[in-house]
Amino acid sequence: xxxxxxxxxxxxxxxxxxxxxxxxxxxxxxxxxxxxxxxxxxxxxxxxxxxxxxxxxxxxxxxxxxxxxxxxxxxxxxxxxxxxxxxxxxxxxxxxxxxxxxxxxxxxxxxxxxxxxxxxxxxxxxx
Amino acid sequence: xxxxxxxxxxxxxxxxxxxxxxxxxxxxxxxxxxxxxxxxxxxxxxxxxxxxxxxxxxxxxxxxxxxxxxxxxxxxxxxxxxxxxxxxxxxxxxxxxxxxxxxxxxxxxxxxxxxxxxxxxxxxxxxxxxxxxxxxxxxxxxxxxxxxxxxxxxxxxxxxxxxxxxxxxxxxxxxxxxxxxxxxxxxxxxxxxxxxxxxxxxxxxxxxxxxxxxxxxxxxxxxxxxxxxx
Numbered sequence: 001x002x003x004x005x006x007x008x009x010x011x012x013x014x015x016x017x018x019x020x021x022x023x024x025x026x027x028x029x030x031x032x033x034x035x036x037x038x039x040x041x042x043x044x045x046x047x048x049x050x051x052x053x054x055x056x057x058x059x060x061x062x063x064x065x066x067x068x069x070x071x072x073x074x075x076x077x078x079x080x081x082x083x084x085x086x087x088x089x090x091x092x093x094x095x096x097x098x099x100x101x102x103x104x105x106x107x108x109x110x111x112x113x114x115x116x117x118x119x120x121x122x123x124x125x126x127x
Numbered sequence: 128x129x130x131x132x133x134x135x136x137x138x139x140x141x142x143x144x145x146x147x148x149x150x151x152x153x154x155x156x157x158x159x160x161x162x163x164x165x166x167x168x169x170x171x172x173x174x175x176x177x178x179x180x181x182x183x184x185x186x187x188x189x190x191x192x193x194x195x196x197x198x199x200x201x202x203x204x205x206x207x208x209x210x211x212x213x214x215x216x217x218x219x220x221x222x223x224x225x226x227x228x229x230x231x232x233x234x235x236x237x238x239x240x241x242x243x244x245x246x247x248x249x250x251x252x253x254x255x256x257x258x259x260x261x262x263x264x265x266x267x268x269x270x271x272x273x274x275x276x277x278x279x280x281x282x283x284x285x286x287x288x289x290x291x292x293x294x295x296x297x298x299x300x301x302x303x304x305x306x307x308x309x310x311x312x313x314x315x316x317x318x319x320x321x322x323x324x325x326x327x328x329x330x331x332x333x334x335x336x337x338x339x340x341x342x343x344x345x346x347x348x349x350x351x352x353x354x355x356x357x
Contacts (some may be wrong), residue, residue: 003158010162103166104169104170104216105165105166107216108169119211120183120212121201121205121208124180
């Protein structure tokens, strides 16, 4: 029971971390591959989603990282002159750099959930 | 059973048995060790992943309704992505094997006293007992005292002990002392539930070639891919 509780707590932490990162990345127009950089330089491991200022901390981290590594800025979005284009809702896909952020167990789960289909050249049988 | 299946099973069979033996003794070892074991076990899915990728490559190549260039690109993407996955999983599996052993060693060795004031007293005792010794004399004295007082052992083999050894000009000997402490506590029969569980798991782990487990599954996965790369 205790192990289950710990596992859920860890999962909850990962989800909060992912959500916070995704929001900050979208807000600052960064490339998703910036996560790989944050993993490599140890910044990601230091984030604590349970803290009250977590969202602000993540935003500051993305903003500061973009200043020192502008190559992670996403393409600028042209000014819209017509109704917004709504792309079909697709399942979120993980990138190559995301793999560095995942443990082997998480990679297996991501593959089973179809999150690696794009990386693997399309859907595959789930053996 | 075809030749490839027989080859794969001969490559992974021993590792599957080792994982199974480890799985049977992972109860009560703590979350860090359990997580490391789950990561290590995850590499056992690699041959299946590679077999799926190989099957997809065969299907893509045979689908003549797609333009040849498109088929070629899809095959390359599948191969590149799968190889990347194998590398990442192999690396993660090796790290998991190391994390598992480290977590079990941590679980086996006695823990420092939880009460800070008691802990300070124990550190004073350790400092008094070993503080005047240098180099080999310090190592010999710490080794001789192993097992008499688990709380003092916890300090001696932990970061406090590492500082003590560094100050005595014997920083390079601390790791050897820690290894001796692990051997000592592995040979004992007493201890907390956590220590007993870690001891049992560490004994099984050390009897297995755990570092070879990820390699075996990665090689088996590569054998599947090799079939479509000829």
